[in-house]
Structures are given as C-alpha cells and as structure tokens.
Amino acid sequence: MENIKENEKLNVLNHSCAHLLAQAVKELYPKALFWVGPVIEEGFYYDIDLGDNVIKEEDLLTIENKMLELAKKDINIIKEEISKKEALNIFKEDSYKIDLINNLDENEIITCYRQGDFVDLCRGPHLKSTKELRHFKLLKTSGAYFKGDSKNKMLQRIYGICFFNSDDLEKHLNFLEEAKARDHKKLGKELELFMISEFGPGFPFFLPKGMILRNELENFWYKEHTKEGYQFIKTPIMLNKDLWEISGHWVNYRENMYTSAIDEKEFAIKPMNCPGGLLVYKNSLYSYKDLPIRMGELGQVHRHEASGALNGLFRVRTFTQDDAHIFLREDQIESEIVRLISFIDRMYKVFGLTYNIELSTRPLEKYIGEISIWDKSEKALADACKKAGKEYKINPGDGAFYGPKLDFHIKDSIGRVWQCGTIQLDMNLPERFDLTYIDKDGTKKRPIMLHRVIYGSIERFIGILIEHYKGAFPLWLSPVQVNIIPINNKYHLEYANKIKELLMDKEIRVELDDSEEKLGYKMRNSQTKKIPISIIIGDKERDNEEISYRLFGSEETVTLKFNEFIEYVNKKIVDKK
C-alpha cells in the first residue's frame, strides 16, 4: 500500500516535470506545438512538433538548464477548469490541442494547468509549484509517430526522468550505466561469442566460444525434453508456397518471408516451424491413446525484419526457436499445461531467473473458432496456473486470432523483464490441415494443438544470458572452464601440460596460458576473460602433485589433490552453478 502511494507521488512529480520540459522548450523554441507528455514506467516523455527545428542530444543540456532556471523561480502550477467551448477558443491556434479537445465528451469539464505563460491541457494532478523539480535528467531524444501511427508524420520525443532527491536520481543513472556495461553486443565482441557482418545484417555468426554456449544450451534442452516425454524432429528450412497458403502465412505474412523460385515453383523459407510439424503429425495415424504427442524442434526460422528493428541478438532476421508442438485431446489441456508450467519453472530456475505469467484472452473482433471453446480454453489456462500455484495477470483481448496464450516474462539479475516463454493454444491450424485422431468410439476427432517455447529464441536467450551474467557464465555454460597458468614455463610447463591432458580427458574445457609473461599479467587476462577457474602451477604444486585454483571474482586460492579438484568441478557442472 505504502509503495503504491509512493509510486503515485513519483508519477505526479514526473508528470509535472514533463510540463516543465514543455515550458522550457516553449521558451527556447516559441513556435513549438505540443502533443502529449505522459508518465511512463520510468520517467516521462513529451511529444513535440518543432516545425523545422531539430533537437539534438547536445541540446538537451540547454533545455535542462532552462528547466532548472524555471524550477528555481518557484512558479505556481495553477489548475483551471473550463468548458469545451472555452478550451477550443483558448487553443484555437493549436491543431494538436483541438484534436485532443474534440476527443473529449461534450459536457466534460476540461482542466488546464498554468505555470507562468505556459498553459497545458491536462487531467492532472500536478505539484503546487515548480520548485520541487530539481533532481531530473533528460535522457534521450527520438522521432515518434503522431498518434503512434506510421502513416502519420513524426514528432520529436524527449525522454526524461525525475526523482525527489539526488540519491535516487544517481541510483537510476548508475543503473543505466550498469545496463550499458552488460550490453551483450559489447560483451559478445569482447568475449568473442558472436559477430554480425556487414554482409548479413541481422544474421549473426556464432564464434567458437559462442558455439560452446549454444551447444550447452541445446544439449541441456534436449536432455530435459527427453525426460518430459518429447520426441524430436527437424523440418526443412524451405517449403513450397502451397503449404504457406494452407497455413495462412502466405496471405498474412508474405511481406516478411524470404522467397525463391525453384523450377518455376515458388518456395518460401519458413518464418515458423508449425506447418512442418503439422505435416509430420499427418504422416501417421493416431489413436486417442497416443495423445498427447509432444514434438520438439530446434527450428531455424527466417523473418525479414525492418532494418531499424535489428538489435544485436535481441532482434535478428534468422533465429532458432526451441519450439514444440503438442497435439492433445480437449480433456488433456489442463493437465498438460500444469505439466508445462512446472517444466518451464524448472528450466528457468537453472539460470536463476524468476518470472511472471500473463494470460492473453480472445480478441474482441478478429478471432476464429467457437466462443464456447475459447472460454473453455481460457479457463483451462487459468486453472492450470492456479493448480501450479502461480499468480497470473490477464491481458484481455491480447490473444492471437487463433487462440489464447500464456506468456512468461523473466526477470534478469538487475531486474529487467524479458518475454521469453509462451504457451499458445491453436484452434486454427488443426482445422486448416485437417488433423485427426481416432477416438474411443472409432470416429475421427480433431486434436487440440499447443505451440510452446521456453528459451523463445536461442539467439535472443543467449543475449539475455550474457547480460544477466554480465559475461561471467556459470561453469557448465562457460566457453573456457579452466585456465592453467604455469608460473615459469621452464620449470612448470611440463606439469601444467600433464594437468591439461588429465582435465581434457575428463571433458573439461581447458586452456593453458604458456605465454612468456609474469604471473600477474596472466592472472589479469584470466580475470578479464571471466574464466571461472584459474589454476596456478608452481614449484609447490608440481612437487606435491597438487592443484591450486582461484575462482573468478575471488581473491582466495584453494589447493586440492587432482582427484578432489575433479570431484569439485564435476559437482559444480552437474549442479549447473
């Protein structure tokens, strides 16, 4: 309760800060026209029409200074109530305001807030004066479409954030710094995990070290899915147009599909794996006793994403979905979802990720299928969450046209939220592909289909893990697990090599630093590369047949016998720590 109150106070502060921003911009650019300036999750923004003027990053400082100047003047923020008619008169020169006013009810009393010469149409509430607005920062500028519609012209948006005290502001700025330091594009380059070539925008290359990470994630995935009763398939990257017409992708998503003509027949590279999975289902005849069928596929898909949308591994043009299609009877929905939720739960825990579930329900207009089936399915999803003991948030009308879904939003180590897992019910494709199974009474029935992913996209999940772990991966994922550092090549290299062989024999990923450098220098390298275990080999270790090691980020050195060390390392790998 206390928190909600605090949050509301902060929202009012930020909202007033948005007005202060507008006032400052108005003073600096008298011709500026203002659209809306709402409070967002973190801070606020204001959308402004500046005519021919452009606000650049470096202008933000000037605006900030103007804001501070205005804030210090302790200008009263005065609420005024007027009728729609009066409002239209006051703002008759301002087409944006007229637009806003016309969207209000005829009889509604309109509130304005006045500070000095600046008046803005606004529901409020606001601070009493500008004097509390001291601890703010303008963060970035960008273009933003008027009313969020790409057919409209672009306004200029300025983002900012405001706090009650300098500590909170500093904390927030530090958080932004921290996020920047974790950037997977930066760390991915430094740690040689992946690259993106100019010759393939949006098509990432995995480097040897990144490939290890990827293989570990995939192996883990296969193992866990096998335990859950999944079978695995691999369906073709490219299939002919007729299939995409049956699936409906050709009509709806053609624009984003890569195509090619072969022998005068049009083909498309798959943007999703489901049609392939459906063909596999249709390849056999199933009894009601066979269901549920769980078919997993690490399927590489290609989607032509807009150039401006590309972002490291987060948004790419080819990625691998850790897909699975589950075909089941209607009476199996709930139990299967319960099972899936606990499976997903188990998977995320391994990475130390917590999560929230969101349930998206039937869209109001564009949907297919019977409402009764929708209601039943939505209830099954909700009941499954309850049975699994999980809270969930409902997003009404946010489901796909073909079925409701559960989305899993994971939270990383610095509190950022990413949507990864999803479970979607599909009432469309089984129909389009005429899927059947033979029921108890010998009649053909239509199975229900579930699409689900856990990582979402392996590429994107790797990006998230890089940022989550800040590049310091747990031992099982780490591209190099052990770095051996002989103190003196002349005297210690032989024993170091022997240790290396022994570790390789135990399938431990090991490197040996035989460069002609000082121990301090080699240790520094080992730490900057974030290698989990550094082994130091000197006279002592060689003579006693021991291993001395230091963990990443630790100052402590531990000495063990070789067998004890192997036991320790293996336990860590098994525990995925």
Place this chain on the structure above:
RNA sequence: GCCGGUUUAGUUUAAUGGUAAAAUAAGUCAUUCGUAACGAUUAGCUAUAAGUUCGAUUCUUAUAACCGGCACCA
C-alpha cells in the same frame, strides 16, 4: 521503413583543409617472475561512391552498416 546520431589499425580511442596518433592485441628480441598490466622493437588504419578544392580523413551529397528511439514483432 521513419527520426536523430555514429563510422579512423584486430580492438578501444585521439587529431587535422597540407597527407594520421596512442593504448592494447599480433610478430621479433630480451626477461624466468607466486595471484589484475616488465621492457625494447616491427608491421598495421580514415566504411563506400561522387562533388567542392591546388590539396579532403576533415566540408557537401548519396549509399551501407551500426547505435538510441518510433512503427513492426505472425
């Protein structure tokens, strides 16, 4: 795709309308060292294309890629 910015050595960065510098990595030599940077030396760069200019890495335009947003994300 749209708005704004950026692009200099493998990497991180500096500088200039008169022909480019440092650190680090790489090669060579020296050094043989107990937990985050030893020293010497060699080689290596102005994204692409056009324009302005006696002369362009610098100014202008276009293209591409990238970055921050917007739109999109089946």
